Amino acid sequence: MFRTLAMxxxxxxxxxxxxxxxxxxxxxxxxxxxxxxxxxxxxxxLDAPVNRQSWLDQKAGLHVSFVSTDKxxxxxxxxxxxxxxxxxxxxxxGERLNAEILIWSPDSLRQVRFGLTDLVDAKGKRLSRRNIKxxxxxxxxxxxxxxxxxxxCGETPYKNGYSMPDRMEPFERFDLPGKTVxxxxxxxxxxxxxDPGIYTGVVRVNAMNDSVQLxxxxxxxxxxxxxxxxxxxxxxxxxxxxxxxxYYHLQPWSDEHKALLKKHLQLYADAGGKYITTYGVHSPxxxxxxxxxxxxxxxxxxxxxxxxxxxxxxxTYVELxxxxxxxxxxxxxxxxxxxxRFRYLDESNGNYVYATWPPGSETYSDHWKAFLTxxxxxxxxxxxxxxxxxxxxxxxxxxxxAAIKVVRAHSKDWKITYAGNWHKELDGLLDDYxxxxxxxxxxxxxxxxxxxxxxxxxxxxxxxxxxNNFVFSPPVEGRWISWYSAACGYNGFLRWAYDAWPExxxxxxxxxxxxxxxxxxxxxxxxxxxxxEKLREGISDxxxxxxxxxxxxxxxxxEVKELWKTLEEHLKVFTSEHVFDEEKITADVNKGQVLIxxxxxxxxxx
Numbered sequence: 100m101f102r103t104l105a106m107x108x109x110x111x112x113x114x115x116x117x118x119x120x121x122x123x124x125x126x127x128x129x130x131x132x133x134x135x136x137x138x139x140x141x142x143x144x145l146d147a148p149v150n151r152q153s154w155l156d157q158k159a160g161l162h163v164s165f166v167s168t169d170k171x172x173x174x175x176x177x178x179x180x181x182x183x184x185x186x187x188x189x190x191x192x193g194e195r196l197n198a199e200i201l202i203w204s205p206d207s208l209r210q211v212r213f214g215l216t217d218l219v220d221a222k223g224k225r226l227s228r229r230n231i232k233x234x235x236x237x238x239x240x241x242x243x244x245x246x247x248x249x250x251x252c253g254e255t256p257y258k259n260g261y262s263m264p265d266r267m268e269p270f271e272r273f274d275l276p277g278k279t280v281x282x283x284x285x286x287x288x289x290x291x292x293x294d295p296g297i298y299t300g301v302v303r304v305n306a307m308n309d310s311v312q313l314x315x316x317x318x319x320x321x322x323x324x325x326x327x328x329x330x331x332x333x334x335x336x337x338x339x340x341x342x343x344x345x346y347y348h349l350q351p352w353s354d355e356h357k358a359l360l361k362k363h364l365q366l367y368a369d370a371g372g373k374y375i376t377t378y379g380v381h382s383p384x385x386x387x388x389x390x391x392x393x394x395x396x397x398x399x400x401x402x403x404x405x406x407x408x409x410x411x412x413x414x415t416y417v418e419l420x421x422x423x424x425x426x427x428x429x430x431x432x433x434x435x436x437x438x439x440r441f442r443y444l445d446e447s448n449g450n451y452v453y454a455t456w457p458p459g460s461e462t463y464s465d466h467w468k469a470f471l472t473x474x475x476x477x478x479x480x481x482x483x484x485x486x487x488x489x490x491x492x493x494x495x496x497x498x499x500x501a502a503i504k505v506v507r508a509h510s511k512d513w514k515i516t517y518a519g520n521w522h523k524e525l526d527g528l529l530d531d532y533x534x535x536x537x538x539x540x541x542x543x544x545x546x547x548x549x550x551x552x553x554x555x556x557x558x559x560x561x562x563x564x565x566x567n568n569f570v571f572s573p574p575v576e577g578r579w580i581s582w583y584s585a586a587c588g589y590n591g592f593l594r595w596a597y598d599a600w601p602e603x604x605x606x607x608x609x610x611x612x613x614x615x616x617x618x619x620x621x622x623x624x625x626x627x628x629x630x631x632e633k634l635r636e637g638i639s640d641x642x643x644x645x646x647x648x649x650x651x652x653x654x655x656x657x658e659v660k661e662l663w664k665t666l667e668e669h670l671k672v673f674t675s676e677h678v679f680d681e682e683k684i685t686a687d688v689n690k691g692q693v694l695i696x697x698x699x700x701x702x703x704x705x
Contacts, residue, residue: 153177154278157205161309168199168633169575169685171245171264172282174238178203184311186285189318189696193291193325194639196317197632199236200283200302208275208306213283218298218317226298226317230290234267236282236629239608241571241615246681250569250614252561263570265616266605267627275306284632287317295321295703320696321703324642327371328424331645332581332638333556333591335374335430335533336367336620340416342600345390346623352412360419362625367597368424370635371642375420375429376597377413379474384492385437389601389610398443398470400452406469410477417483428531429487430516431474434458434467434502435494441466458501467502471509488516488531492595496522503528518558518593533558533593536566545588557584558593561617565679568594570608570616573681574633578688579673581637585644586673592634597621637688643695644670650702659701666694 154177164182166172178201190196202211213233218226241263242255249256264282275281285302302313343359344351364372381394395416397409417429439457444450456463478484489506491499499517506513507528516531520538526548533556534540548555559567559580566576566583584592599618601610608615620631644666651663672687 150175150177151278154205157203159206160204161208161211161304161306161311162201162203163304163311163313164201165313166199166201166282167685168197168284168629169578169688170573170681171629172199172201172280173245173264174262174280175278176280178280185314185316187316187318189320189699190289191320191322191324191643191699192289192293192295193323194289194643195635196287196289197636198285198287198315200285200304200313201280202275202283202304203280204275204306205278207277208309210272210305210307211275211281212272212305214301214303214305216300216302218300218315220294220296220298222296224294224296224298226287226289226293226300226319228300230288232286232288233270234284234286234627235270235273236264236284237266237268237605238262239265239570239604239606239615241569242609243569243571243614245571246573247569247571248564248679250561250564250567250571252613254612255614260607260609261571263608263615265570265608265628265630266622267629267632268624269626284629286632287315289317289319291323291326293319295319320699322643322646322699324639324646327369328426330371330638330642331590332371332584332641333373333427333554334371334638335428335556335591335593336372336376336597337593337595337599338364338367338376338597339390339392339599341393342390342598346600351393352415357415357419359625360416361423363598363621364420364423364425366621366625366627366631368420370631371638372425373427373591374593375417375425377416377429377431378433379413379431379470380433380436381442382440383433383436387437389599394442396474398441400443400445400447402447406466406473408470408473408477414481417481427486429483430490431487432490433492433494434489434506435491435498439463439498458498458505463501464505467505468509471506471513475510475513484512488514491515491517491519493519496524499525500528529553531556535560535562537563539587542588549588554590556589556591556593557587558595560595561613564614566676566684567614568616568620568630568634569614570630571614572616572630573685574629575681575685575688576679577630577633578637578640579676579684580634581641582670582688582691583673583676584637585641586670592638594620640692640695643699647695647698647702651698654702656701659698662694662698662701666691666698669694 164180165186166180186198188196215228215231217228241261243250244261267284296319298317300315304311340360341351343363344356349356378392378395382391395413399407401407435458439455441454441456442451445452456466478487503515514530517525517529518533521534521540531554536557536559545555566579568577580592596618597620604622610618621627651659669691
């Protein structure tokens with residue numbers, strides 16, 4: 100938590116005050132530079148050699164500016180940016196608005212602190228400063244430079260590490276070494292009870308002997324964004340609850356572990372998370388994580404040769420997720436684990452046994468029928484059967500079809516989800532289908548799926564290089580993703596993974612040979628990231644588009660109808676992107692936001 104420095108009220112707009120504008124970007128590399136964070140823990144980053152002349156050209160003392168959240172700002176690079184002291188934004192009641200504040204100086208600064216005022220409108224109504232959160236942006240190591248277009252699911256071609264701004268961390272104050280930059284992320288949550296209007300306030304940035312006053316102007320539209328639990332967007336970020344226990348050296352499923360999981364899951368719920376990731380088999384992905392996913396359902400072979408199943412961990416995790424508000428879908432992975440490897444506990448000797456049961460074999464069919472019978476009865480008793488999906492991921496076609504055959508033969512009521520390339524032969528077999536970006540069906544096939552009540556999403560993983568959610572991806576790509584979902588008619592977005600952390604994600608996002616950040620979007624301590632917040636922004640845009648579509652359909656206003664047609668036409672831009680130029684997609688997203696805001700204003704007018 101941060102401390103406010105003074106109880107400040109009112110807003111003074113200074114002559115010549117600038118609103119923030121886009122700057123230039125760059126990439127960084129070279130030697131380790133240790134920094135102390137607010138918990139006195141070393142933060143190691145690989146930074147570019149300091150351009151001393153650029154820093155010498157900077158006037159002494161504290162520099163502060165609002166900057167765009169759509170791009171990255173680097174730690175030793177002098178911001179090529181006119182200092183902007185005013186942030187203006189508009190939003191709906193219930194929406195989160197984000198801004199980024201950049202602090203830099205050619206000199207070392209001590210005890211940089213922030214003070215906030217309430218935001219006040221012309222009638223004296225207030226938006227409490229308690230709705231504002233500030234997070235310092237920390238830098239983490241990447242194995243690719245900023246904006247890289249050559250990322251692959253294999254060994255990186257780069258020898259150096261690259262320092263990327265991503266991890267968010269609450270703070271009270273910080274020191275700023277000379278010739279460095281520190282971004283600070285500001286989030287403003289607009290309560291649903293807020294009256295429409297224009298609210299203004301102040302953010303004061305103080306160092307030991309210096310101070311800069313920033314100004315905030317927020318326009319609240321007379322439209323309401325529902326709470327994330329009610330969002331229609333199907334966000335599916337795969338979770339690994341064991342990683343929390345292992346990272347903090349806790350006994351898995353202990354009270355301490357569950358307390359941390361609650362906070363961790365709430366961060367997912369607050370972005371509209373819909374799917375609870377569960378594991379019916381142990382380590383289904385070939386042990387390819389630093390901390391493999393364990394089985395949530397213990398398969399126990401009894402002494403008489405029969406089977407029983409222990410659901411204690413499964414029930415615990417599902418209940419924790421539902422308490423957080425994640426309650427629309429449960430995905431159980433998987434009837435097709437990597438290498439067809441299954442683990443069970445042999446009751447006769449207490450040993451774990453690893454067995455290979457290929458889909459299509461009689462052994463596989465017998466064992467999975469026994470499991471599905473028991474699982475179905477358990478889910479029905481818990482009231483969870485209707486929202487449970489049997490999940491299959493990127494498996495070979497013959498194995499996928501064989502597994503689906505067993506599931507469907509057991510009961511036509513099972514729901515099945517699959518993540519992978521588009522295959523026409525799978526289409527009619529799947530209740531939920533997530534396509535790898537670039538390996539998607541034609542628009543007509545999507546419409547047919549929607550017409551029969553099936554849901555469709557898309558995903559990115561360690562490929563393609565763009566668009567993506569890597570730590571080196573331009574932040575705007577995270578927001579672009581959900582504009583693409585809206586343009587294509589998808590129900591949402593899927594990604595592995597939410598939290599598959601490497602050894603120490605707080606300082607090093609590299610994960611073996613995979614692109615940095617591919618395997619996680621959030622950090623230990625339930626700390627968010629720039630990537631995660633930009634993804635959330637796009638989801639909010641998607642929800643607003645869906646709400647506006649319904650409002651426009653009921654409107655008789657010709658101007659509103661024409662403006663909606665303009666937005667629909669603009670959405671087509673997102674399905675025709677092939678070269679992911681950062682400036683181009685930023686302009687496309689920003690134009691879409693302007694159209695949403697104008698529609699919001701006109702639909703609110705008397």
